[in-house]
Amino acid sequence: MTAKTLFEKVWERHVVVPETVETPAVLYIDLHLTHEVTSPQAFSVLRARGLKVRRPDRTLVTMDHSTPTDTAQVFGGAPIALASAAQQIRQLETNCREFGLELIGLRDDRRGIVHIIGPESGATQPGKTIVCGDSHTSTHGAFGALAFGIGTTEVGYVLATQCLLQRKPKTLAIEVGGSLVAGVSAKDLVLAIIGRIGVNGGTGHAIEYRGSTIEAMSMDGRMTVCNMSIEAGARAGMVAPDDTTFDYLRGRPRAPQGDDWERAVADWRGLRSDPGAAFDRTVSLDAAAVEPMITYGTNPGMVAPVSGRVPDRPGDAVYARALEYMGLAPGEPLSDRPVQVVFVGSCTNARLSDLEVAAKVLAGRRIAPGVRMLVVPGSQQIKRQAEELGYARAFIEAGAEWRESGCSMCLGMNGDTVPAGHYCLSTSNRNFEGRQGAGARTLLASPATAAASAVRGRVTDPREFLN
Numbered sequence: 001m002t003a004k005t006l007f008e009k010v011w012e013r014h015v016v017v018p019e020t021v022e023t024p025a026v027l028y029i030d031l032h033l034t035h036e037v038t039s040p041q042a043f044s045v046l047r048a049r050g051l052k053v054r055r056p057d058r059t060l061v062t063m064d065h066s067t068p069t070d071t072a073q074v075f076g077g078a079p080i081a082l083a084s085a086a087q088q089i090r091q092l093e094t095n096c097r098e099f100g101l102e103l104i105g106l107r108d109d110r111r112g113i114v115h116i117i118g119p120e121s122g123a124t125q126p127g128k129t130i131v132c133g134d135s136h137t138s139t140h141g142a143f144g145a146l147a148f149g150i151g152t153t154e155v156g157y158v159l160a161t162q163c164l165l166q167r168k169p170k171t172l173a174i175e176v177g178g179s180l181v182a183g184v185s186a187k188d189l190v191l192a193i194i195g196r197i198g199v200n201g202g203t204g205h206a207i208e209y210r211g212s213t214i215e216a217m218s219m220d221g222r223m224t225v226c227n228m229s230i231e232a233g234a235r236a237g238m239v240a241p242d243d244t245t246f247d248y249l250r251g252r253p254r255a256p257q258g259d260d261w262e263r264a265v266a267d268w269r270g271l272r273s274d275p276g277a278a279f280d281r282t283v284s285l286d287a288a289a290v291e292p293m294i295t296y297g298t299n300p301g302m303v304a305p306v307s308g309r310v311p312d313r314p315g316d317a318v319y320a321r322a323l324e325y326m327g328l329a330p331g332e333p334l335s336d337r338p339v340q341v342v343f344v345g346s347c348t349n350a351r352l353s354d355l356e357v358a359a360k361v362l363a364g365r366r367i368a369p370g371v372r373m374l375v376v377p378g379s380q381q382i383k384r385q386a387e388e389l390g391y392a393r394a395f396i397e398a399g400a401e402w403r404e405s406g407c408s409m410c411l412g413m414n415g416d417t418v419p420a421g422h423y424c425l426s427t428s429n430r431n432f433e434g435r436q437g438a439g440a441r442t443l444l445a446s447p448a449t450a451a452a453s454a455v456r457g458r459v460t461d462p463r464e465f466l467n
């Protein structure tokens with residue numbers, strides 16, 4: 001029998017019609033995550049053509065991108081300030097009613113960022129094919145699922161057919177061995193990986209993250225790593241499911257229960273690359289050599305250790321333009337740059353463990369004068385847990401704003417934006433021009449670096465706060 005990779009095993013289970021030279025494969029989709037921003041046009045097409053949603057039971061719908069994070073706007077007392085956001089929210093409610101879909105709506109205590117509530121509810125499971133009209137769907141690959149983002153037109157295809165046309169990507173193994181040192185997190189690791197292979201390093205590939213570092217990582221850490229696979233250009237990122245995965249999923253409302261659970265786990269244990277399985281490419285990294293990382297440019301590949309300096313790339317016009325936008329010059333140290341905004345949130349780093357790290361740094365301290373810090377939990381469930389555990393109190397007492405869940409400043413389309421010219425140290429995943437608001441300058445880093453920098457008011461190595 002041919003040795004197969006994890007990706008090949010999941011792919012082969014879902015091929016309805018194999019690909020040919022002329023045509024892509026028809027792939028069955030187990031779970032379609034849907035939200036208010038990339039679905040309105042797809043529902044309009046269904047309506048115009050008199051089509052139904054093929055599998056409402058395999059369609060999980062929520063709202064996150066344009067939802068406000070201000071409590072009064074979510075729970076009443078103030079109208080939703082942005083008219084475009086209010087319109088998208090109302091339209092999704094209408095579409096779900098009309099097409100018979102369950103909606104995890106604005107005031108639902110199960111609501112949150114789509115890539116956080118999928119795993120949290122147990123809907124994300126090993127071996128599934130999962131799609132969503134959002135690039136960071138790769139997050140779900142942390143469970144051994146094949147998960148990737150799709151465009152608005154494809155959202156319509158999946159709603160109507162529960163299938164998708166896809167070309168089979170190549171496979172890339174990223175082997176990480178050794179232990180991350182104190183103060184260095186999964187976010188630093190994935191930024192270091194992107195720095196190493198570049199923003200196109202994974203193009204056309206499904207990545208499998210492997211090795212002792214990944215095996216020792218929590219599900220939260222694995223989700224952070226897989227989340228940013230797309231920033232290396234990859235189609236998907238995956239981790240083989242193991243006991244850490246099963247412990248995370250056991251008992252969650254949408255996970256299999258009773259005998260079904262035992263059968264599912266027995267099957268999931270086979271979802272790992274066979275010994276000797278061939279990858280198209282392999283890249284190896286030593287986790288112990290990774291330092292706290294921070295971006296300085298306008299894509300996540302422009303990244304260096306916090307202790308480093310802005311590199312020089314003579315003759316590279318795109319790079320020069322990026323530094324001009326960021327107001328930085330080659331040779332400048334990255335640490336000590338003043339920041340005006342700090343954002344802890346997004347589907348990359350708004351899980352309970354991320355908030356715990358940030359709360360530990362902030363406990364008993366105040367954020368620097370002139371700094372605005374937003375802490376936005378990834379889901380309402382995480383919000384409740386963070387309040388029970390005292391993290392929320394640490395944020396509020398430090399002077400940060402504690403918000404309702406949502407995408408918030410990750411993309412600046414819900415009212416939470418960074419002013420032009422301001423530096424925002426952000427735990428999100430994209431630092432493109434204008435991503436957090438017109439003219440905003442984004443520095444991507446870990447929750448520990450974000451919290452330490454909020455206290456100092458300057459980019460700060462979190463290891464200074466370890467003792």
Ligand code: SF4
Pocket residue numbers: 064065113114115134135136346347348406407410411428429
């Ligand atoms: S937090 Fe950002 S990347 Fe994640 S789903 Fe929302 S907009 Fe997309």
